[in-house]
Amino acid sequence: MSWFQKTITLKPRSRGFHLITNEIEHALPQLSKYHIGLAHIFIQHTSASLTINENADPTVRIDMESHFNHFIPEQQSYYLHDYEGDDDMPAHIKASTLGNSLSIPISNGQLSLGTWQGIYLGEHRDHGGARKLVITLQGD
Secondary structure, three states: OEEEEEEEEEOOOOOEEEEOHHHHHHOOHHHHHOOEEEEEEEEOOOOEEEEEEEOOOOHHHHHHHHHHHHHOOOOOOOOOOOOOOOOHHHHHHHHHHHOOEEEEEEEOOEEOOOOOEEEEEEEOOOOOOOEEEEEEEEEO
């Protein structure tokens, strides 16, 4: 059983859902050493999230952003936490709804994602800045 851990920093992105699978894979040449295992990916932020969804049609990412903005609107009178901007409290709710980590199987040196699956960064702030991911690989 082998363990490996690395922190990577993603470049700042605009608000929305961004496909980051290739960026993660390029940052992990060590992945090729694992025949079988798990990759755990954790985002160290409270206003951004990780999820897995459609990797082929970019309109899915646009629809995801539209839905979450409708589902969790800004400027609600019941939000008390608003001193960091109108997008901040909704960003926290979106991040909690989607989650801060993913576990993905590793098979034969690759992430075992389905044909149409990709890893999304959900950037829920208008100006979120660089985001850090802690990636842990475990396996043989």
